[in-house]
Amino acid sequence: MDMATQRIEPPASSPRDPRRERRRRIIRNIIIAIVAIPALIWLVLYITKGRFLKGPFETIVGRMTNREVKVGGDFQLYFAPLRIKFYAERFTIANPAWATQPYLFRGERIDTRIAPLSLIFGKRRLYWLDLVNGAVDLEWNRGHTANTWTFSDKKGGKPLEFPRIDEVTVRGTTVRYRDPRMRLLADLKIDDIRSTDARIGKAVGVEGTGRLRETPFRLTAQLLSPDATANRGENKLVARAWAANNVIDVSGTLPSIADIENVPLATRARGRDASELLGIIGVVMPQTRRYAVKAQMVKDGDVYRFTRMTGTVGRSDVSGLLTVTNGDRVHLESTIATRNLDIIDAASIIGYNPDIVETKGVVAAAAATGAGPQKLIPDSDLPVEKLRAFDADLKWTIRTLKSKRVPISNIDMTLALKDGRLALSPLTFAMARGNVATDIVFDTRKRPSAVSYDVRLAPTPMGQLLAGWGVTEAGTSGTIKGRIELAGRGDSFADSLATSAGRIAFVMPKGSLTTRNVQLAELDIGTFVQKMFAGQLKEPVSINCGLIGFTVRGGIAAADPILIDTRKNVIIGRGGFSFRTEAIDLAVRADAKKFSVFSGQSPVGLNGHFAAPGMSVISPELVGRAGAALGLAIVATPVAGVLAFVDVGDAKSAACGPVLQGETAAGQRTRGGEKRDDVGRGTTAKDEKGEQKPGKEQKKKFLGIF
Structure with missing residues (x-):
């Protein structure tokens, strides 16, 4: 047969492999199930609005937070369509047993959209939040080892963090804050907030009252750049408090609405008596005349640092720094410099009321302390119990004491208070070219x-020392x-x-x-x-x-x-x-x-x-x-x-x-x-x-x- 005319037959087809076909069907069914089941769940949730999950939600979230969680009204939890919608009426989260209030959170209505992946990765994000008549109770325990907003006992008391919120509407919100160690209680009311695209469009105001130790106070505050507040942007804060005849102003830029840790804040204080200001935190100091000081404050845990401090007390200037540690015992550490100290202002150091000294004289000031008629030595008792309640270390340098008769300068004073032992040691100064x-x-x-x-008293020239009493120096x-x-x-x-x-x-x-x-x-x-x-x-x-x-x-x-x-x-x-x-x-x-x-x-x-x-x-x-x-x-x-x-x-x-x-x-x-x-x-x-x-x-x- 001629090769050119030879007929080529096609190869016979091989039979299909049953095992391969079975695997294909299984993979296809799995893919269909993966797509269909969530779709079915989504469909069921969307149709029912997830209301049937109310009971499981209360149980599961309650176990996760170790708190009782209740929804007293309507409840919805579903994807809409790719965002988690959470809606609850009369929603409450209980406080731990040691707290003084029963609920950490109460809300008449909360309606929000949550970014699903933010619950797993990164910071939590809310696309929008609508809260009506919310009440938040924030407390520390007595040992300052746990707080009401940290749900894990193992992690102790974590700082308060707010989620990122793109759009927010808040009405009738109140916040209560209690810190037994600081002996602080504050009840605050937040103005209504409405925002669109993370822009609120006006200042957010906060006002309230409270008590610090035994001193009541009143507080007002504003966020002057609140457009970024809900979005965890920078917040320009301006606050003013009134307490014990003192006015305290605080201003600065916060990274978030509740974050003041390690944030420099400009602080100003003024009043009739600086001892009343420090008396608010249980610190005792001599009475002063009217004062006005400013400083930069940075809070680092229990430590409050006031740096770049300048101001006046009476007719005397002050500058320096102050650190207040609010631990189990309050501790003050301060370094103060004064260029010119008026002798009337200095009268308070030995117990005289400087205002009485200026207007009525030393004898009247001594009498006001309890001394008898025509006496000079002050007879007011030291506040012994208060001196035992805090510790202090003070370093004070004074260039000149302004006095008509007493030629004193270059005063260097070191004060140490520890467990009720008050030591003014050393106190040195130059007097008439001599040293004391x-x-x-x-x-x-x-x-x-x-x-x-x-x-x-080191050897001192009598001519200059006694010049104010008629001795001739020459x-x-x-x-x-x-x-x-x-x-x-x-x-x-x-x-x-x-x-x-x-x-x-x-x-x-x-x-x-x-x-x-x-x-x-x-x-x-x-x-x-x-x-x-x-x-x-x-x-x-x-x-x-x-x-x-x-x-x-x-x-x-x-x-x-x-x-x-x-x-x-x-x-x-x-x-x-x-x-x-x-x-x-x-x-x-x-x-x-x-x-x-x-x-x-x-x-x-x-x-x-x-x-x-x-x-x-x-x-x-x-x-x-x-x-x-x-x-x-x-x-x-x-x-x-x-x-x-x-x-x-x-x-x-x-x-x-x-x-x-x-x-x-x-x-x-x-x-x-x-x-x-x-x-x-x-x-x-x-x-x-x-x-x-x-x-x-x-x-x-x-x-x-x-």
Whole structure:
């Protein structure tokens, strides 16, 4: 057969594989089922609106949140068409058992569309929300370890987060917030909100009342850029609160409506008394005059940081930073700087009302604290229980104290309060080119409070120190140094000083002093008159050494000793003063070393009280001498009358060693080494015969500093 004409037969067809066909049918049926079942479910839900899911919804969501969930009216849950529609009337979510209110959320009606995938991935998103008469209760437990809006006990108290909402309509919404640790309760009402395409179109207002600790407050706030609020955009917040005669303004930009963590907020506060402001959170500070301050506040958990703080308190400026930690115990940490502190504003530091000091004087301010008439030492008790409720650390520097008489500058104060122990240590300042260091401790853990005072004055020029009291700086080269160390018991300055014991001593090394008062104190009338007519009253008085010392027992300070050795005289003082009554009873006498005519040889009395000291130049002794002079002048000649005022000049010079060492009266000696018998012995007590009782001698140096 010819190959060209050969017929080619087609191959026989192979039979179909039954197993492959079966697999195909199964895959097809599965695909149909995958498409049909959701479609059927969607269809059933769409037709029924998912109302039959009301019971399962309450059960499943209740188990997931560990709360009771109830829908008291109509209920709908279905896809419409690709968004989850949730509709519920009289919808409630219960609070945990420890909460003070039964429901976390109550709503007369809630209608919303939810993005399905947002329930699984990322932040939850609501396409739109319509809420009518919603009420939200937000609470922390006492341990601050759980809150009502965190449904998992294992996760503790998470920050409050809002979902992203594109369009919203809210009417009649209220929010209640309670924090037992902060002792804060707030009831807020939110203005009605309507938005389209995430644009609300007007400011959203919030107003309400509440109580912080024991202080009621009123609050108003606005979101000035609310178009992005529902969409979790930036929100410009402006809020104002009124509490305890204070007005507090807060403004800033929030990343979301409820997110203030680590967000810088501009804060301003003003009022009649800054102590009322801090008193809101249970912090005690001295009373102040009107204040106005501003700062930047950042909240970080329980810590509130106020930085860039500037403002005024009274007529004084303040700047610095403040950190408030609101833990189990409130803790304040502050660093403050002041360029100029008015002395009237400073009056509050020791317990005076500065407004009374300015208008009525120090005596009236002391009386307002409970001190008796004509007293200066404030007698208001420390708020002991409140001081035990918080801790504080303060660092305060002051460049200048504005005062007419007291030349004080460069004040550096450190205050520490821990568990009721208040320590002002150290408090240092410059005074008339000298330095003063002070340590004061009020330990309220002991009842009554144990109080200690330690004041140390470095060598200071007397001319500048006493210039406000008539001492002439030119020609005055004398200096003074000293120490006051006292310890007492009491909850006020007055009580602690009235029970105090210790030592007061001021030492004057060799120098000169130019003042009329020295001539009067020496009461060398002849020299005084001579200088007055010669125009030489400002000629300096030469001081070899001097000591003004007091021993304090039971609040009574007795001269121990007062001994000043000048070129011409030895000045001696007796008596003392009382911290109990604030009475002064001192007598200062000048005995001449050389012959002097018209020398009084009689004490100059210092009397009165701290608030109104007096000087009695014409003492009974001097009156007696004047009477004798008059008698001699009558029975003899006028020249004989002068003899009554003649000082033969037998005073013994003081050994300056014990004086400069601050020794007590028992340790004083004459220049020849003899024990002095003309100085006080550390007591003003009298025996039955009216004679001065000898005090306990102290042979050691005063606190080892002289």
